Amino acid sequence: MGLYSALLAITAVFPLTSAQNVVSLVGNDWTLSNDLLNVSVPAHLPSQAHLDLFANQVIGDPYYGLNDFNLRWVVWSNWTYTSAPISGLSSNGSSTWLLFNGLDTFASIEFCGLHVASTNNQFRQYWFDVSSILNSCDEADRQISINFGSAPLIANDIASQPGQETWPAGVQQVFEFTNRWFIRKEQSDFGWDWGPAFAPAGPWQPAWVVQLDNNEVYVRNSIVDIYREGQMPLVQPDQSKDWVVNASIDYFGELPAGATLSYTLTDLENTTISIGGLSNVNCTDSTVTGETMIPASMVDLWWPSQLGPQTLYYMSINLVSTSNKTLAAVTKRVGFRTIVLNEDPISDVQLAQGIAPGNNWHFEINGYEFYAKGSNFIPPDAFWARVTPERISQLFDSVIDGNQNMLRVWASGAYSPDFMYDLADEKGILLWSEFEFGDALYPVDEAFLDNVREEAEYNVRRVNHHPSLALWAGGNELENLELSLVNQSAPDQLAKYTAQYETLFLDTLLPAVFGSSHSISYAPSSTSNGWQSLDFRKAIPITERYNNLTAGYNYDPAVLYNDSALPIGRFSNEFGFHSMPSVQSWRQQISEADLSFNSTVVTLRDHHPPPGGLNASNFANASIGQAQMTEAVELWYPVPNKTDSVANFSAWCHATQIFQADLYTFEIEFYRRGSGLPERQLGSLYWQLEDIWVAPTWAGLEYDGRWKVLHYAAKDIYEHVIVAPYYNITTGNLSVWVTSDLWSPISGKATFAWYDWNGDKLDINMTASTNFKVGAINSTQVLQAFTTEALAGKDMTNAVLHMTVEAEGSLPNDNQTRTFKHENWLHPTALKNAQLVDPGLQLSYSNSTKNFTIEATSGVAAWVWLDYPAGAVVNFDSNAFWLLSNQTREVSYNVKSDTTNGGWIEGVTVQSLWNQTLST
16 A cells, blocks of 8 residues: 555545535645734745745755754744635634644734634644634635744743742753743754754644534544453453444534434445444534444454554544434544553563563563564654655655664654554554653643643544554653652652652643543653553552663763673663764755864754753853764774865764664664563664754664665664674673564574684684574574684684574464574674775676675675765665675665666765775
């Protein structure tokens, strides 16, 4: 099923009565203005002020150079969007409504020159009855005007109000603007360590004028909750039970008495699976709810990528009058699956298997444990109005191509659009979703909580039908960071702020989830130790377990290959180190003159901040991120020293990417091995998937979708079966493990061989091969040795270990026997000290097979890298690999976008770590 089908599957609401009149406000019939600045330009809805100012050449590209700072005058200003006179409206309707799916953020709305309402939440849906205004309004005056205030100024004003909440010093994480926690706006709009601070304003989601006659309604939102009979959130259900479908529509207008609900379930070929009425129908002045049962035998299960097929259906919910007239219909694309976050205590059976006591912390799909492989998704753009389905589809294709099955959709961005979940449903990507709170504590006054409650209920109900929805979490780094910082700076106030934390994340957000859904789990904070107890007899069933000891980031590059520096736990949901994007990407957003590792522009686009954040008062300290990357390269790799300044810049960018990939590979190997150790580790989601702009960040995908070294390395180490070394450089202790995430046991053979850098095999007294078996989602040791013994008398700077594994097994939900292969490498000293030789890389291209062939003709090639010019986005089926001397590899590719008409192929080059040492 392709992108076109995914777009058709977006929630549809059909007006089915002749009198109902829905006028879309999407389009170019708008004007953006600011009288004080004497600005008035054509505008669009949906949009944001920066985008319309850029489109009309009032400002330059917000992403270019230092415009993050230079365009602050836009942020500090108010902006008004005014529509052209709205035609097609009737004065005879019983009611007229304005419906907005997203206003960013502080808006004062006028219709026909009269004030309608004010809004203060980017994430809420708003609807207003303007019938009385329309009835006294001439056709020429039927305009909508929306004045957007400066969010940073308003946040500062709220913070300065008498009696406003304050927090102990050092608790709130400040970036470029302060006081973000007081307002319900995308928190990263105020800056983050990987992105800019534009704090945009505007109508960022679609809007409509809706006119209704008597006894007519308009469905503004709806929920379909599919779960096993008897299922409760956070509890593994009985997989033999039938399915319950609970459907609810949220409406405005006048609902006729006695209205009922019916449903139709079809497959994607429009074959009817089941049809009938919903029972237990309950009508209020804003919702209609009912339920039905679907026998388990009628439908097939939906599975994530690599674990089975992504079977989807269409569920239509019809609102019907007593005269059998269809008042409204909602069609959603759904899947039948259970996804549970298992935080249960370790059972006696698990203890007998050697699993350490404590609590589980892993996901189970349709009753099966699985290893979660993936990364963290951040906002793909600072301006959501220009994020398209095509762009997310390309991004998600890279997720699947990279062997990932889960994304943690990070808090402090914006709630994901419907088309993003549709695409995830289609491609089989589980989305661990979060409410938009992070790296701060938040107010708990009644107005703030009421605002949050409306936001949460709207978004929970909007996306609950998607089988890709894996979890709702309250926010990011709330327990392990924020409460920990309170305990450090003001331990006597910890109880107070813990209670406030629970007021928001347990008493407010939890009911928003569990009050609407039986099918989804909830955790108050993404980084946590899980619940201490779970009791659904209580209004708030979760009792939290605090004193989270999860380790944070470690920016000491010496941590590479040091197992003891990594945390041991059940799941790792955020880890990493930053790197530079490629020179091809840099050229898209900065000038040629600024292509230098420590240029002012490059340094100031590195927002990895000193304490207190990056702002005008501490620009001099802004190079902390550049220093950390420099230290990493100098510690482990040959230092680039090319005579051409741009070539040297490019080499340095690439070297930082190699360290990042090296570190993530080491960490993912370590966590995956934990699936067979007492911690029973069942997930690793690294930070982060993609870039929001061109800058030094933690991303594996650059802003335009180009793959960094990291994404290739993660693809390799996320293969189903891997072989990996674990080496203590101090003692020489070496062990090699095979890890499998398959659901059935595998058996195979592992081989080990030492070579010098010329590619000659070394005569080493060490096991050359061994047969092995690995259990389901497990790991086993296949080699134990000491390099001090195996390499006795040899020069460790001139030795590399090549490991291979070949195993037979089957994929989940697929009984076909397959062969799984993987290879890995170990160098017992830092590569900067290794006796690298020119591997004599040869590159050729076949027009017939459309493949590249790379051969190492004269030595071992470390970190072989296929590069290509700007103008295209391409991913190779393998890259950033190693080659033995006289070994060849064929590499295929997938073109994601191309403005070169295929010309990029002529510009493909190949290099290895050896090239880092060359002066040209």
